[in-house]
Amino acid sequence: MTPTEEDIRQVVSAVREWRAQVATLAREVGELQGQMRELRETVTTLAEQAATKDADRKHGLAEGLAEWLRVARQQVTGTEGPPICRVHNEYLRKRPGKYGSFWACQRKERDGSWCRYKPPKR
Helix, strand or coil: CCCCHHHHHHHHHHHHHHHHHHHHHHHHHHHHHHHHHHHHHHHHHHHHHHHHHHHHHHHHHHHHHHHHHHHHHHHHHCCCCCCECCCCCCECEEECCCCCCEEECCCECCCCCECCCCCCCC
């Protein structure tokens, strides 16, 4: 049995409909992928903001504790003692330098560089 011209037209029409449906689905998939990218960016931004807020809160607590320790030491010993790094909450050490001695923290940052905290002038 050979296909008639009408059968061929129906098959061509069905193929055209399928192509249109595939094109519509491809557009929808592209839109969904764009929305997924936006959601990923939003989640990443929110996570970074939460981490920053948490770090700021911890930094504030460390500063308060360091000040309390400094005052307590001064009251107990009658001397101030070495300054405390407000970033790492550790005592600074006196280091010799090109232009004289200076107070320096002995901790490194995540990127491998030395802590840059400088105590206030006394």
